[in-house]
Amino acid sequence: MKQIFNLILLLYSVATYGQTLNTQLESRRVMLPNGWSLTPAGRSLEVGDLPLNMAVSSSQKLMAVTNNGQGKQTIQLIDTKTEKILDNVEIPKSFYGLKFSRDEKSLYASGGNDNWILKYAIVENKLILNDSLILGKKCLLLDIQEFSLISIFKNVV
Numbered sequence: 001m002k003q004i005f006n007l008i009l010l011l012y013s014v015a016t017y018g019q020t021l022n023t024q025l026e027s028r029r030v031m032l033p034n035g036w037s038l039t040p041a042g043r044s045l046e047v048g049d050l051p052l053n054m055a056v057s058s059s060q061k062l063m064a065v066t067n068n069g070q071g072k073q074t075i076q077l078i079d080t081k082t083e084k085i086l087d088n089v090e091i092p093k094s095f096y097g098l099k100f101s102r103d104e105k106s107l108y109a110s111g112g113n114d115n116w117i118l119k120y121a122i123v124e125n126k127l128i129l130n131d132s133l134i135l136g137k138k139c140l141l142l143d144i145q146e147f148s149l150i151s152i153f154k155n156v157v
Helices: 002-027
Strands: 051-056 062-067 073-079 084-091 098-100 106-110 116-123 126-134 137-143 148-154
Touching (some): 051 098, 062 106, 084 126
Antiparallel strands (some): 116 126
């Protein structure tokens, strides 16, 4: 009789835990425009529009995210321990490239299709643009037949 009671108690607690877990997951469910839904695992942090890349510093204290969507393109600097956004810098163009320096005093970011790399100094948890690395010359040619400008990169280093 005692074994039956323990079994019933165990089944009841498993069912109750399952309902609680299901309720928690349902509260975090996100409906997508196509009718599908996502239920994120773990914790999430709200970032900008279309986060395309993320880099974590070697000490794992800082994280940088590039936001490359339709609106303002930005780089966000985030404290991984507190999960707080330390800085949010608007940039003219960006793409996938993002890397912390080994000493964590600089952050390098792709300049989009402008053939350059932006170098940000990290000073008191703020990103300060202090240099850029140009990768080659950019030449503009006029296409007479199409009446449009074509961008051609030459002398890539």
